[in-house]
Amino acid sequence: MEQLMQQVVSGLANGAIYACVALALVMIFVSTDHINFAQGEMAMFSTYIAWQLMQWGAGFWPAFFIAIAVSFVGGLTIERVILRPLHTAPVLSIVVVFIGLLAICNSIAGSVWSYLIKEFPSPFPKDTFGLAGLIGPHQFGVVLVTIVVLSLLFVFFRFTPLGLAMRAAAQNPVSARLAGVRVDWMLALGWGLAAAVGAVAGTMVAHIVYLDPNMMGGILLYAFAGALLGGISNPGGAVLGGFMVGVLENLVAFIGNAIEKSFGVYIIGNGEKLTVALIIVITVLTVKPSGLFGRVVVKRV
Amino acid sequence: MATTETAAAADAVARQAATAEPPARAAAVKPWVWAVVAVAFVLPLLKFVIPGVISDYRLFVISTMMIAAIAVLGLNLLTGFNGQISLGHGAFYAVGAYTAAVMLDKISWMPDYYFLTIPAAAVMCFVVGYLFGLPALRLEGHYLALATFALALAVPQLLKYKWLEGLTGGVQGVVLLKPSPPFGLPLSEDQWLYYYILVIMVALYFIAFNILRGRNGRAMMAIRDHQMAADTMGIDTAQYKTVTFGISAAYTGIAGALSASAIAYVAPDSFGFFLSISLLIGLVVGGVASLAGSIIGGVFTVLVQNSAQALSKFVKNDLGLPFDLSAYAVYGILLLILMYVMPLGIAGGIVMAWRRLRG
Amino acid sequence: MTTVLEVKDLKAYYGQTQALHGVSFELLEGGITTLLGANGAGKTTTLRAICNMVRTEGDVVFQGRSIRGQATESIVRLGFAHVPEGRGTFTTLTVDENLRIAAYTRSDKAAVKRDLDMVFEYFPRLRERIQQQAGTLSGGEQQMLAISRALMLGPRVMLLDEPSFGLAPLIVQEIFRIMRRINTEAKCSMLLVEQNAALALDLADHAYVLETGRVVMSGPSDVVKNDENIRKSYLGY
Numbered sequence: 001m002e003q004l005m006q007q008v009v010s011g012l013a014n015g016a017i018y019a020c021v022a023l024a025l026v027m028i029f030v031s032t033d034h035i036n037f038a039q040g041e042m043a044m045f046s047t048y049i050a051w052q053l054m055q056w057g058a059g060f061w062p063a064f065f066i067a068i069a070v071s072f073v074g075g076l077t078i079e080r081v082i083l084r085p086l087h088t089a090p091v092l093s094i095v096v097v098f099i100g101l102l103a104i105c106n107s108i109a110g111s112v113w114s115y116l117i118k119e120f121p122s123p124f125p126k127d128t129f130g131l132a133g134l135i136g137p138h139q140f141g142v143v144l145v146t147i148v149v150l151s152l153l154f155v156f157f158r159f160t161p162l163g164l165a166m167r168a169a170a171q172n173p174v175s176a177r178l179a180g181v182r183v184d185w186m187l188a189l190g191w192g193l194a195a196a197v198g199a200v201a202g203t204m205v206a207h208i209v210y211l212d213p214n215m216m217g218g219i220l221l222y223a224f225a226g227a228l229l230g231g232i233s234n235p236g237g238a239v240l241g242g243f244m245v246g247v248l249e250n251l252v253a254f255i256g257n258a259i260e261k262s263f264g265v266y267i268i269g270n271g272e273k274l275t276v277a278l279i280i281v282i283t284v285l286t287v288k289p290s291g292l293f294g295r296v297v298v299k300r301v
Numbered sequence: 302m303a304t305t306e307t308a309a310a311a312d313a314v315a316r317q318a319a320t321a322e323p324p325a326r327a328a329a330v331k332p333w334v335w336a337v338v339a340v341a342f343v344l345p346l347l348k349f350v351i352p353g354v355i356s357d358y359r360l361f362v363i364s365t366m367m368i369a370a371i372a373v374l375g376l377n378l379l380t381g382f383n384g385q386i387s388l389g390h391g392a393f394y395a396v397g398a399y400t401a402a403v404m405l406d407k408i409s410w411m412p413d414y415y416f417l418t419i420p421a422a423a424v425m426c427f428v429v430g431y432l433f434g435l436p437a438l439r440l441e442g443h444y445l446a447l448a449t450f451a452l453a454l455a456v457p458q459l460l461k462y463k464w465l466e467g468l469t470g471g472v473q474g475v476v477l478l479k480p481s482p483p484f485g486l487p488l489s490e491d492q493w494l495y496y497y498i499l500v501i502m503v504a505l506y507f508i509a510f511n512i513l514r515g516r517n518g519r520a521m522m523a524i525r526d527h528q529m530a531a532d533t534m535g536i537d538t539a540q541y542k543t544v545t546f547g548i549s550a551a552y553t554g555i556a557g558a559l560s561a562s563a564i565a566y567v568a569p570d571s572f573g574f575f576l577s578i579s580l581l582i583g584l585v586v587g588g589v590a591s592l593a594g595s596i597i598g599g600v601f602t603v604l605v606q607n608s609a610q611a612l613s614k615f616v617k618n619d620l621g622l623p624f625d626l627s628a629y630a631v632y633g634i635l636l637l638i639l640m641y642v643m644p645l646g647i648a649g650g651i652v653m654a655w656r657r658l659r660g
Numbered sequence: 661m662t663t664v665l666e667v668k669d670l671k672a673y674y675g676q677t678q679a680l681h682g683v684s685f686e687l688l689e690g691g692i693t694t695l696l697g698a699n700g701a702g703k704t705t706t707l708r709a710i711c712n713m714v715r716t717e718g719d720v721v722f723q724g725r726s727i728r729g730q731a732t733e734s735i736v737r738l739g740f741a742h743v744p745e746g747r748g749t750f751t752t753l754t755v756d757e758n759l760r761i762a763a764y765t766r767s768d769k770a771a772v773k774r775d776l777d778m779v780f781e782y783f784p785r786l787r788e789r790i791q792q793q794a795g796t797l798s799g800g801e802q803q804m805l806a807i808s809r810a811l812m813l814g815p816r817v818m819l820l821d822e823p824s825f826g827l828a829p830l831i832v833q834e835i836f837r838i839m840r841r842i843n844t845e846a847k848c849s850m851l852l853v854e855q856n857a858a859l860a861l862d863l864a865d866h867a868y869v870l871e872t873g874r875v876v877m878s879g880p881s882d883v884v885k886n887d888e889n890i891r892k893s894y895l896g897y
Contacts (some may be wrong), residue, residue, distance in 0.1 A: 103633030
């Protein structure tokens with residue numbers, strides 16, 4: 001029982017990461033209807049920036065915040081320079097561009113920092129942090145940081161005029177323009193914020209999964225699963241979905257483990273993580289495409 | 302709102318129409334196609350004329366290009382001609398390769414009848430593709446891309462699944478033998494492989510060409526251009542889409558099976574996301590919805606992969622830049638550039654340039 | 661009276677298709693001009709062209725200065741309020757947020773507060789629904805919201821695209837009554853596009869009749885209204 005609790009709680013820590021990436025995906029999706037396949041690699045790149053800054057002598061938190069700022073500017077630039085000309089392009093072109101971005105981020109990181117796995121420090125004090133036995137200090141810190149970031153974003157979108165303008169631009173770009181909102185900049189800003197949130201996820205998870213150019217592959221897939229489960233058009237739902245798949249992932253491994261122990265039959269374990277994510281993605285997409293908390297979107301033809 | 306959308310849609314349709322034109326206009330096989338096929342058949346014999354140019358290794362490289370072309374053709378049938386985006390065709394390639402590998406490995410008499418692995422892989426992949434096509438029916442555009450993206454990431458892991466280890470050899474993979482020439486033909490292994498693959502490729506292209514120029518092909522493209530309109534014209538869109546998914550998977554699966562024979566080795570990690578991206582770039586570079594383009598695409602992916610090392614050396618030593626230029630990086634940069642410069646791919650670009658030249 | 665908006669030889673295109681073939685008209689300061697015509701005559705396109713929402717040629721002069729080629733957002737900031745076809749509600753935002761986003765470009769908080777009070781005076785029903793999601797409002801309420809959003813921009817010129825569309829006659833009357841008040845009290849010139857010609861001619865002082873992207877007839881409203889030929893051939897009542 002205690003083990004089960006542990007699995008659930010540590011699932012929440014993973015879920016926090018998924019929630020961040022899922023939120024980043026949703027931010028771009030609601031405003032452009034694009035699914036950013038490069039989100040994970042962008043986050044990985046941000047994490048390398050933080051790592052590099054620390055190599056140059058910066059402390060964790062300064063590196064963390066600088067990496068976030070750089071990512072914000074980077075995301076903004078990518079939207080303005082690369083995606084802006086493609087606003088009316090067919091879906092295939094846009095998907096291809098995202099895959100191109102993914103490949104570029106991955107290979108640049110590989111060539112600049114090599115594909116060797118690197119350790120990434122944790123900023124959270126080992127002794128005083130965490131709840132004894134239930135959750136480790138780093139995991140506890142991750143959940144905390146995530147909650148802070150998500151709350152800040154919530155306040156920003158809910159209570160500031162700029163946040164309102166971004167929501168308006170995402171919801172009805174034509175009307176937003178007619179209200180004097182510079183919609184193109186709102187999209188770019190959305191990209192910047194998404195990249196920044198991704199940077200938070202990357203720098204938080206790197207201590208757990210270690211730093212390497214392929215570190216975000218599985219995480220991105222789980223973030224997709226979370227975003228879809230919660231409803232890819234609903235930021236709150238996507239965050240919840242992220243936490244849910246985090247817990248689900250651990251539960252599946254736990255149950256698989258339990259079955260193996262009691263019956264001696266291996267059915268499912270850590271090796272099938274991505275398959276589990278695949279099943280979630282396809283099931284949600286086919287059974288309930290709007291997700292658990294999403295709105296049903298009626299498509300114009 | 303409505304009108305801008307209509308305008309954008311009209312633009313998109315116009316673009317797609319432009320890409321669709323070559324196969325639609327080609328009522329019969331053009332003479333230059335026969336010429337190319339004839340040259341391809343004579344090529345190994347040129348060894349006796351220009352032995353320095355035609356080597357077994359080069360023939361092998363061309364063989365891998367043909368395999369890639371078949372795989373890209375498979376993806377093109379689905380994405381280019383039917384409008385269903387797949388980022389996970391590497392998965393079907395893997396299924397085809399493993400079907401062949403397991404048969405060759407586990408059935409003692411199979412290595413003598415290795416050509417049977419081709420129909421087996423085709424059937425297997427058709428079934429898998431058809432089944433995947435069922436949920437895909439409810440998805441389109443970005444969502445389908447997402448589902449197939451997930452498939453591409455998950456497949457290498459699935460191949461390592463403990464219960465399949467007995468068949469797939471787990472992480473180690475399966476080592477095979479190259480097929481040897483039959484009837485005591487005086488050919489080297491690579492020469493024989495070349496003919497074996499060439500014959501299959503020509504056959505597959507012939508079939509694809511005939512599907513596309515007929516009623517079924519028109520239905521496939523109608524669905525791509527406007528599914529609802531196709532629906533109202535009485536086309537069974539669901540049936541067409543799933544069957545296209547199956548056929549597409551079968552093509553790519555055959556390529557996988559051929560690669561298992563050609564490389565004589567399969568392992569899960571050679572079927573990662575990179576493979577799916579290779580197919581995608583083959584599609585985009587060659588030309589979406591272009592049969593000839595699929596060959597260009599296949600040739601191109603192999604060229605990039607084979608010359609990546611040389612390219613990287615060139616960048617490092619000759620240009621003095623402190624970077625590795627992997628095939629992955631080349632792919633990424635090309636994908637971006639192509640989308641801006643040549644959205645119709647190389648084949649489409651040539652057709653466009655040709656039309657412009659002729660006024 | 662001076663001219664606040666002058667449109668000269670305006671052409672508009674959707675892709676390759678030309679929708680306007682050189683439309684010219686003017687709107688007087690404090691006046692209400694209506695554009696009439698059948699479906700597809702180019703009325704909506706004219707409004708879109710003024711705000712540069714379609715590809716256009718020709719000139720649009722606002723208070724003596726050409727605004728052609730400026731981005732829609734910038735034109736709006738100059739003092740144009742476009743109430744679009746289909747009302748353009750931000751359906752997932754609340755009524756309050758819908759109104760606040762309209763005042764996004766204004767920094768004078770006191771004036772915004774004043775305008776908000778004015779809106780609630782015109783449309784007390786919106787005050788009752790202030791926290792409701794705008795997508796759940798009835799059609800008439802959404803139209804009121806759309807006009808209110810336009811008012812919150814503090815505009816010099818309002819471009820109204822079929823405010824009567826899909827509404828019950830009583831609601832239409834109420835909305836037109838309030839539009840008249842807005843015109844006089846808020847000193848806002850109006851360019852009104854309407855299918856319901858009788859209603860529009862009652863409200864407007866000038867009328868232009870469009871047919872397939874061209875102005876075929878124009879004049880003071882009462883003249884147009886009383887000319888039986890025009891009525892029968894173009895307005896169909």
